[in-house]
Amino acid sequence: MGGNELPGTPWAALNRTVLEQILESAVPDDYRCRMDVDVEQRTTDETLAGLATSGIDDIADYYDQWAAGYNRDLTDWGYDAYAVAVEHLKAHGVDHNAPILDAGCGTGLVGRRLQAEGFTTVTGVDVSEQSLKLARAEGHYVDVLQVDLTQPPLPFDDDCFSALLCVGVLSYVSDVDGVSREFARVVAPGGAVSLTQRSDLFVTRSTSEVWRTLADEGLWEVLDITDRRPYLPGNREFDGIDVHYGVFRVNG
Numbered sequence: 001m002g003g004n005e006l007p008g009t010p011w012a013a014l015n016r017t018v019l020e021q022i023l024e025s026a027v028p029d030d031y032r033c034r035m036d037v038d039v040e041q042r043t044t045d046e047t048l049a050g051l052a053t054s055g056i057d058d059i060a061d062y063y064d065q066w067a068a069g070y071n072r073d074l075t076d077w078g079y080d081a082y083a084v085a086v087e088h089l090k091a092h093g094v095d096h097n098a099p100i101l102d103a104g105c106g107t108g109l110v111g112r113r114l115q116a117e118g119f120t121t122v123t124g125v126d127v128s129e130q131s132l133k134l135a136r137a138e139g140h141y142v143d144v145l146q147v148d149l150t151q152p153p154l155p156f157d158d159d160c161f162s163a164l165l166c167v168g169v170l171s172y173v174s175d176v177d178g179v180s181r182e183f184a185r186v187v188a189p190g191g192a193v194s195l196t197q198r199s200d201l202f203v204t205r206s207t208s209e210v211w212r213t214l215a216d217e218g219l220w221e222v223l224d225i226t227d228r229r230p231y232l233p234g235n236r237e238f239d240g241i242d243v244h245y246g247v248f249r250v251n252g
């Protein structure tokens with residue numbers, strides 16, 4: 001068989017160059033480009049929003065597989081929640097050397113931002129080992145641990161952090177009440193907590209009511225629960241899905 005022939009009986013008579021010409025003439029160039037984009041985006045996008053209701057092993061696997069491309073994809077999609085959440089923390093006065101917990105640190109975007117803003121003592125926890133490897137390698141954290149936020153209690157003493165962030169993670173933690181109580185427990189009185197919640201889950205999980213109930217019980221003071229803000233504007237799967245930010249001061 002010559003180098004240009006296709007294997008297999010039905011195609012044996014067709015020369016590869018002839019077949020390519022037939023395919024190219026049948027599909028206009030601009031349409032072929034659109035098809036390529038769709039196929040490429042489907043591999044990542046179509047499962048991301050739905051992953052919120054998956055089991056912990058599937059979530060960890062998904063983020064393990066995605067870890068190497070995560071920062072690039074999130075940048076492409078216009079993700080800035082990590083920076084906004086850090087701004088909220090700064091606005092409520094956290095000492096630069098104070099111990100901070102980044103709950104669900106992933107590959108370390110929040111830690112990187114905190115370090116750039118002069119915060120020196122950040123611990124990161126996440127369930128994805130591959131994401132943690134990258135976060136550890138970047139050097140923005142004093143400690144990086146594998147922790148499942150859905151399995152309370154968190155492996156930290158009461159009042160041992162001065163601030164806590166949890167950015168882009170509560171989608172995966174259906175018990176908003178339980179995890180929020182844990183956040184309030186590990187942060188010392190006067191400390192700040194900066195959280196995000198996806199706008200669809202903000203409604204279905206009654207997130208605002210849950211957070212305000214903790215304030216009614218005296219665990220924390222609500223400093224702000226924002227309206228909807230853009231979340232992943234460049235990701236079509238998130239059309240119509242925004243993000244809410246919550247900022248709290250823990251009571252004594």
Ligand SMILES: C[S@@+](CC[C@H](N)C(=O)[O-])C[C@H]1O[C@@H](n2cnc3c(N)ncnc32)[C@H](O)[C@@H]1O
Nearest residue numbers: 063104106109126127128148149150167168172
């Ligand atoms: C969208 S990423 C956000 C990562 C980082 N906070 C950021 O802003 O880039 C969601 C992260 O939550 C982590 N995660 C999901 N469920 C978790 C759980 N039960 N415990 C700890 N981390 C979890 C995932 O592994 C992933 O790294």
